[in-house]
Structure formats: structure tokens, C-alpha cells
Amino acid sequence: MDITKLSAVEIKQQIKKGTISCVETVQAFLNKIKQFEKYNAILETFDDAIENARIMDKKIKSGFNGKLAGVPIIIKDNILYKNKLCCCGSKFLKNYKAEYNSTVVNKMLSEGAIIIGRANMDEFAMGSSTENSAFGITHNPLDFDRVPGGSSGGSACAVALDMCPIALGTETGGSVRQPASYCGIYGLKPSYGRISRYGVVAFASSLDQVGIFSKTIEDNALMLEVLAGFDENDETSSKTKVEQYTKFENADKLKIGIPNEIIKMIKGMDCENNFFDFINLLKKNGLQIVPVSIKNIELALATYYILAPAEAASNLARFDGVKYTTRNQNAKSLQEIYKKSRSEGFGKEVKRRIMLGNYVLSSGYYDAYYNKAKGVQGLLIEDCLNAFKLCDVLIMPTTVGEAYKIGSKPSDPVETYKEDVFTVTANIVGSPSLSIPFGKGKNKMPLGIQLFGKKFGEKNIYDLALLVEKLVKKEANNAI
Ligand code: GLN
Numbered sequence: 001m002d003i004t005k006l007s008a009v010e011i012k013q014q015i016k017k018g019t020i021s022c023v024e025t026v027q028a029f030l031n032k033i034k035q036f037e038k039y040n041a042i043l044e045t046f047d048d049a050i051e052n053a054r055i056m057d058k059k060i061k062s063g064f065n066g067k068l069a070g071v072p073i074i075i076k077d078n079i080l081y082k083n084k085l086c087c088c089g090s091k092f093l094k095n096y097k098a099e100y101n102s103t104v105v106n107k108m109l110s111e112g113a114i115i116i117g118r119a120n121m122d123e124f125a126m127g128s129s130t131e132n133s134a135f136g137i138t139h140n141p142l143d144f145d146r147v148p149g150g151s152s153g154g155s156a157c158a159v160a161l162d163m164c165p166i167a168l169g170t171e172t173g174g175s176v177r178q179p180a181s182y183c184g185i186y187g188l189k190p191s192y193g194r195i196s197r198y199g200v201v202a203f204a205s206s207l208d209q210v211g212i213f214s215k216t217i218e219d220n221a222l223m224l225e226v227l228a229g230f231d232e233n234d235e236t237s238s239k240t241k242v243e244q245y246t247k248f249e250n251a252d253k254l255k256i257g258i259p260n261e262i263i264k265m266i267k268g269m270d271c272e273n274n275f276f277d278f279i280n281l282l283k284k285n286g287l288q289i290v291p292v293s294i295k296n297i298e299l300a301l302a303t304y305y306i307l308a309p310a311e312a313a314s315n316l317a318r319f320d321g322v323k324y325t326t327r328n329q330n331a332k333s334l335q336e337i338y339k340k341s342r343s344e345g346f347g348k349e350v351k352r353r354i355m356l357g358n359y360v361l362s363s364g365y366y367d368a369y370y371n372k373a374k375g376v377q378g379l380l381i382e383d384c385l386n387a388f389k390l391c392d393v394l395i396m397p398t399t400v401g402e403a404y405k406i407g408s409k410p411s412d413p414v415e416t417y418k419e420d421v422f423t424v425t426a427n428i429v430g431s432p433s434l435s436i437p438f439g440k441g442k443n444k445m446p447l448g449i450q451l452f453g454k455k456f457g458e459k460n461i462y463d464l465a466l467l468v469e470k471l472v473k474k475e476a477n478n479a480i
Contacts, residue, residue, distance in 0.1 A: 003028040004162040008071045008219040011165060015060060015070040022053035022060070022070035026114050029072045033117065033163045039139045041148070041157035043077055045117040046084060052114050059112070066112030067226050073108055074158045074167040077118045078125060079210070080199040081105045088201050089121040089133040089151075092325045092345030102199025103231045104168060104210050111226050119154030119167060123347045124316065125175055125203045127151050128419045129409070132349045137406055141183050142445060146403040149179030152211070156183040159213045166223050167213045172203045173304050174398075174423025176211030177435035181448025182403035184437045186220050186465070188212045189423075191455045192430035193238035194224075196231030204311035205236075207304075207427040217469060220434070221245035221462045228458075243459045251463035256282055257292035257391030265298065265421070270401030274439035274447050278395065285471050292387040292394065296379045297425055303380070304424035305417055306360050306373035313357025319345065352413060377428050384429045388454045393464055396422050398448035402441030422450065432458045436465050438472065 003025050006014065014020045026049050033042050049072070056070050075081060078088045080098035082105075087093045105115065122132035130138040130153030138153040140146035141160035148157040152169025156179035159167050169176040171189040180187025188211055195210045202208060210227065214220040228242040258279065266272045283289055321327040321341025328340035346354070360369035387394060400419060409416050426433035432455070435448040451468075453461045 004032045006165065007216045008068065008165040008214070008222060009216070011071055012069055016065075022056040022114065023050060025070055026050055026053040026072050026116060029116060029162075029164055032161065033158075036161045036163060039141065039144075039157055039161065040136050041119055041138050041154040041161070042074065042117045042163065043087070043120050043135055043154070044085060046115065049114055049116040056112055056114060064112060066110065067222060068108060069112035071113050071166065072116045072164050073113045074117050074119050074155060074164040075105070075115060076152050076155050076167075076169045077121050078170055078201040079104060079168060080201075081115055081118070084118065086118070086201065087135070088125070089123040089135060090345065090347065090350070091134040092319055092341075094134070095326060096324050098199070100199060103196035103233060104227050105199065107226055116164065119152070119158055121154055122151035123350050124201070124312070125151040125170055125172060126312070126349050126353050128174070128178055128416055129404075129406075130154060130179075131406065132347060134347055139406070140403050140445075143403070143443075145405055146445065147182065147406055149182035149403060151175040152213070153179050155213050156180055156185060156187065159183070159185050159215060165215065166219050169211045169213055170200060170203070171209050171211045171427060172207045172308055173427050174420045176213065177398050177423050177433060177448065177450060178419070180213055180435045181398035181437070181446065184446030186214050186217060186437070187435045188220055188224065188458075189426055189433050190224060190228065190458060191238070191432045192427075193236050193240075194432065194456065194458065195227045196229075196234040196237045198231055198233035202315040204308040205315060206311060207308060209427075217462060217465045218246065221248075224458060238456070240456045245459055245462050248466050249463050251460070251467040252287060254393055254460055254464055255288045255290055255391040256464075257290050257387055257394045259292055259294045259297060259387065259394060259396065261294055261297045262396045262422075266397060269397075270441050271397035271399065271447060274441070275397050275449070278438055278449050281468075281471055281475065290391050292390050294380070294383040294387055294425070296376060296383055299376050300380060300425045300428055301417065301421050303373045303376045303428060304420065305356070306369050307377065307428070309353040309357035310361050310370050311357070313354045313361065316350070316354055321345070349413070380425060381429045384431060392454070392457070392460050394452040396450050396452060398422060398435040398450045402443055402445035402447060426450070426452055430455055432456070432461055434461045434465055436468060438468070
């Protein structure tokens, strides 16, 4: 049996039956990480992983039955795991060790997970390709010359290449769904407030959420069940009841909404035909499709690129060469410590975001940009509330097209920002959205479709995703 091909649910079962041990399991995944080192998905494997697996083997023998008992997990490099490096893909934090566990890490550990490593990412989660990491580019698991997406590209690549069954990423504007789509796996961005952000390095606090990468729907739902819930350490975490996501229900009565504006926006894009194929699949199988409108969706991208940098500029002010970060050794005054340390610590994209953010927040421009963007956010929330009066789940493409070639984006950063056109809305309105692998692009690279739900409507999304998985399989069998 190749353990690395198993899902988390299967690993758990096999360990429980005694067919495999946690130590064997962790070793198998560590070997995979070594084998695929050249993809640069993993920045570090933790040297206590085997020892923790040994302890877990004993615990399981004496009756422990955690939801993730013995399951190896990889976390993005911006999630705190006590005494382990947490660099956020930045050389500024290259020596920073976490002083405490994030809530997500605590929750996984208490359910028996073994955290085996940390994954590469765009610096401070700013980017869509993992080309912005200070620790080198991560490669696409299906084509070495292409990007894996970003900013959680390392986590996505790791899952797609069987380096772990489940990995955590983070989302501010698409950083889990977009790489999931580029790598052909599942990626969930939960509702804002569904998962605690305590111990997750902030990018834009009002948009950030931890997200989940997996190869199966069941694994994704299982992980959300573990991570979701109120946490007194994060005042933005919600008290809304956590549902049993792994208890799947029939989804064929769900009403599926298609925003009219999306149909217009995708004209001529690489994702166009694939999106219509998806709609046809649903129609053919009797699902109810309803047209809806999200009037202001075309403003979402500009709104995001005002709100996210504004919050980032303020969140990143703490990295000053005095606390956390590496300090410039030639600085002679406090001012110089700030200036020199920040100048050499941050990469180009991060500096650009800080400048953008401070610009839109500066007096004179605050009303014209930041306040206006907050207003549009309100309109988008209203649009979505209205759309969800007519349907249960919205669908839209995850990305404009398939993963692009490394280094192929023009020097104009706006061209890269445009890649986020379909993902940012879920973050702006706080909705959950799951990217499911569906179809291929013109170079046979995977594409994704988003199942976008009502706030705290993750259950509907998972139920629908499982149904779609069945329909796709049925279709493939018919084609043979
Ligand atoms: N690509 C987007 C950005 O660069 C989203 C990043 C994210 O979700 N962390 O801002």
C-alpha cells in the first residue's frame, strides 16, 4: 500500500485497524517531501515529527480516538507553531520562532494530528504565484515550468504531490482557492469568523481566514469540523453553531445561482467554455439553476486592492527591526533602524502594498479611496444577500485560466492583480467559497469552479461538492 495516496480519512481508519502505524505514515510522507524537494514547496520539515508520531502510536493503542489521530499535516509559513520558525516567506522574519501555538495548531494537535512541516508562500501572503517568496519559487506539481498559484502555493503543491493529505493555507483574496484550482485539488475559504485567526500572522485582518487544501471533499469537511468554532482569543471569531460537515446530505434540491455579470465578464476568457460545461452538467442532472445578479461585482477587484493594502500597511507597521524581525546592523538611530531594516527586510511587492495602503489612508485621499471602497463593500454585501434570496449556492470560475508560466507576467503588477477577479468577492462579503477541480484549460492544466455560499453556509457547499464529484465520475464512466 502506498500510504501517501490515501486520504486523511483512510489513513485514520488504517491506523485504527493497526494495518499501518503513525510512524510509518509520517515517514512515508517525509520521504515524499524529500523525493519532490526540487518543487520547493516545503521550507522545513519538523525534526520532532517522527517522535510525535511515536507518541501518537502509543496514545492510539491506549484508546485515543481523535478526529485526526495520526494524520500528517503541513501548515503555511504564516501560522504559529510553538518553537518553530515562522517566516511568512520573508527574509525579514527568517529567524523568527513562534512563541505560542495558533488556535488552529492547538485544535489539530488535540485531535491527534502530526504537523510535519511548513510550506512556502508569497511574502506576507501578498501574491498569486508564490514567485514573491524570499525563499525561492515553488513549482506547479503538474508542470514544473508553471506557477502553483499563490499565496499558499507551497501548501497546494504539497497536497497535489502527496506530501501530506491535508494542508492549511490562508486567504485574504483567493490565496487558497486560486492555488487549489491551479494544482487540481480542493481549496476552501471558510466564512469570515468561522475559524480563529489567533496566531496567524495578519495581512488584512477584516478579510483574512485560514483555508483548507485536500484531495477529497470528506477530508476538507473533516478538517473544517476540527478547526471551526468560537475562540475567545479572536474577537472576530463567530459563535454560530458548527455543523457536522462530514454528515453529508442530499444536495439535489439546492438552488444554484449564476450571476448574470459573471457570464458577461468571462466572455473570451480561458475559463469560459469550462464554466458552461459545468452549468450543462448541473442542468443535465436536473439541478435547479437560477439567474441572479451581483450588480457591483465588477468593482470587487478595485475594492479589494484598496482595502487589503490599507489594512496591510497598518498590520505590517509592527515589523520595524526592533521586535520580531532582523535588524540592520549599521543603523545609528531609531529612525535609521526602522528605515534601513524595513528597506532591506521587505521584498518589492510588500513595499508596493505598504505604499499603496498608506496612500489610500492618507488625509485627502481617505474619502476618495478607503471610504469609497468601504461603501462598495456594503453594496456587495447587499447584492449577495439579495442573490441568496433566490438561491442557496452561487457558482463562478475560480480563475481566469490555467496556471501560467513562471516569470511570464509582465512587469506591470496590475496584470497580476487581475488574476484575482473572481476570488476577492467572497473575502469582501465574508462568504465561504470552495474551489473544486473541474475541467482542463488549453494546455491541459486543471481549472476550478467556485461553490460560493451564504455566510456560514459551508454545509450546503460540501453537500453540493460531493454531488458534483459523483456527477463527474458518472460522466467519465459514460464516456468510456
Ligand atoms: N492575490 C491576492 C493578493 O495578492 C490574494 C492574496 C491572499 O489571499 N493572501 O492580495
